[in-house]
Amino acid sequence: MVGAALAEAITHPAAGAALDIEQVSHAFDIDGAELPVLSDVSISVEPGEFVALLGPSGCGKSTLLRLVAGLDKPKAGRLREDEERIRSPHPSRVVVFQDPTLFPWRSVWDNVALGLEAQGILKRQRQRVDDALDLVGLSSFRKAYPHQLSGGMAQRVALARALVNDPKILILDEPLGKLDSLTRITMQAEIVALWQRKGFTTLLVTHDAEEALVLANRVIVFSERPARVKADIRVDRPYPRHRGDPYLADLRRQILGLLGLDATW
Amino acid sequence: MSTYSLSDGLASGAPRTSRALLLATWLRESGVGVLASVAWIAFGLSCLWWEDVGDWSRTHSLGIAAFIIAAVALFGTVGADYLGSAGQALHKRAPWLVALGTLLTVWEVATAKFAWLPLPFFPPPQAIIEVYTDDLPKLLDSVFASVKLQLGGYLIGATVGFLTGVSIGWSRAIGYWVHPVLRFIGPLPATAWLPIAFFTFPSSWSASTFLIALATGFPVTVLTWSGVASVSNAYYDVARTLGAKPSFLVLKVAIPAALPHVFVGLFMGLGSSFAVLVVAEMIGVKAGLGWYLQWAQGWAAYANMYAALIVMSLLCSGAITLLFSIRDRLLVWQKGTVKW
Numbered sequence: 306m307v308g309a310a311l312a313e314a315i316t317h318p319a320a321g322a323a324l325d326i327e328q329v330s331h332a333f334d335i336d337g338a339e340l341p342v343l344s345d346v347s348i349s350v351e352p353g354e355f356v357a358l359l360g361p362s363g364c365g366k367s368t369l370l371r372l373v374a375g376l377d378k379p380k381a382g383r384l385r386e387d388e389e390r391i392r393s394p395h396p397s398r399v400v401v402f403q404d405p406t407l408f409p410w411r412s413v414w415d416n417v418a419l420g421l422e423a424q425g426i427l428k429r430q431r432q433r434v435d436d437a438l439d440l441v442g443l444s445s446f447r448k449a450y451p452h453q454l455s456g457g458m459a460q461r462v463a464l465a466r467a468l469v470n471d472p473k474i475l476i477l478d479e480p481l482g483k484l485d486s487l488t489r490i491t492m493q494a495e496i497v498a499l500w501q502r503k504g505f506t507t508l509l510v511t512h513d514a515e516e517a518l519v520l521a522n523r524v525i526v527f528s529e530r531p532a533r534v535k536a537d538i539r540v541d542r543p544y545p546r547h548r549g550d551p552y553l554a555d556l557r558r559q560i561l562g563l564l565g566l567d568a569t570w
Numbered sequence: 571m572s573t574y575s576l577s578d579g580l581a582s583g584a585p586r587t588s589r590a591l592l593l594a595t596w597l598r599e600s601g602v603g604v605l606a607s608v609a610w611i612a613f614g615l616s617c618l619w620w621e622d623v624g625d626w627s628r629t630h631s632l633g634i635a636a637f638i639i640a641a642v643a644l645f646g647t648v649g650a651d652y653l654g655s656a657g658q659a660l661h662k663r664a665p666w667l668v669a670l671g672t673l674l675t676v677w678e679v680a681t682a683k684f685a686w687l688p689l690p691f692f693p694p695p696q697a698i699i700e701v702y703t704d705d706l707p708k709l710l711d712s713v714f715a716s717v718k719l720q721l722g723g724y725l726i727g728a729t730v731g732f733l734t735g736v737s738i739g740w741s742r743a744i745g746y747w748v749h750p751v752l753r754f755i756g757p758l759p760a761t762a763w764l765p766i767a768f769f770t771f772p773s774s775w776s777a778s779t780f781l782i783a784l785a786t787g788f789p790v791t792v793l794t795w796s797g798v799a800s801v802s803n804a805y806y807d808v809a810r811t812l813g814a815k816p817s818f819l820v821l822k823v824a825i826p827a828a829l830p831h832v833f834v835g836l837f838m839g840l841g842s843s844f845a846v847l848v849v850a851e852m853i854g855v856k857a858g859l860g861w862y863l864q865w866a867q868g869w870a871a872y873a874n875m876y877a878a879l880i881v882m883s884l885l886c887s888g889a890i891t892l893l894f895s896i897r898d899r900l901l902v903w904q905k906g907t908v909k910w
Contacts, residue, residue, distance in 0.1 A: 374811050395811075410901075419808075
């Protein structure tokens, strides 16, 4: 897999894009009634930053990711990628969803090739698909179909399908949420390694404070719906991080306190 | 001690017991094959032993053919070890050979020999064989006419149905106009159009093609539509974030995802189009197996009817087998599909 060798690889500077979320509000129309989900959210992300978005379940984090991806348009406010307004999806901003959502009728290789094929550049750049599969350690499964893969393998393919496009912003919507805890820990390390190697800006939605602290160099805590930014916490610790690190444990207590869970922890 | 007595036993008693054991194993392995051979010998004998009650010219040849099949079954069973996959195939089908041989014997005795079943409504096997040998040109012409008509109508219906289904599933505007028409016309059995179709269309051939296409098109449209409509939005989201344009979403996401549904529609369309084909041929078209059936009935040629029915059943079954093998090829990614 993506071992320690990659983790030690040199970090590429400035391969990621800056992301500006400016006073964004959003609401859903449910049976004519308006249900506010995001309320005046402003976040400014530096190129190459790893930002974790943490909040109670159903608070609107995933909605924010859909706005960043360009899949939906905000009711108010603006989103910009490197100063350019986000109006529609673009392969420079790729999403990895909680479900791998691999296309069951395509082999692993063809799934990873999806982005290049959609952009019409697959014929000239087939090598990139092989490289992406190498990157997640699934080269020997190129001919397998999704139903033959385990949950962790399927999520790795989804990661390769995103990375093959060389995104400037990688959007991770609880990608490890459904994996068993061992696979989860392995894949957390792999994601950090890939991020350090490629240097893309990363947005990670999670409801696991520990995961946020092990992976991100900035943790943004949201309130209950409609989501507002409740706290913006820097995590200045070198990688690879240790779960037992007292500094992280302290931050974790703080974050759980913000989420209203201080009594139980 | 025990080792000694065991080897003693092996030395003296072994040849006899092992020979009996060998025979028992052989009988268990090959008994059905031998029985198949016996059944076909019985059929051959039943052909040749008694005189026919009617005038049929193929009784003798049929008896000989039955003996040949019996011989093949016997040698195939005895020499199964040397025949490889052919021997295995025979072994697997041996119970069916027994059943067929028995059935044919009973049929032969009950019709040609003692006329327990009333003639001419129940012709003996040799009468049907006689149709295949003596009326072959006419039968073949009918087969070609039917296949041509069916294939043309089915392909048109399937193509139009598929395109309509994708359009309704994809575009709300098209759905607005086509959906009510589909609901109004679709459930009507295509055969109900027969009288109108035969005098509005320039030829009975084009009228039948239209009706077969109609019978095929409805289920294909509805199932393609429901297939396209049920594609998960998550697939579209993934494709869109990867830079897919609308044409890519239709051709590479919606259609492949809907394909399992489409094949259910194609299968249903095939079934209902067979019915329309036969009715159209019986009523208006002057060729084809349906027409042959009608013609045979007019002459009280019951053997010809059975012969045509057997051919028809083989053709329909063959068409479905073909459709399923195309499906299995296109949908290898699916697991647990029905085997035909």
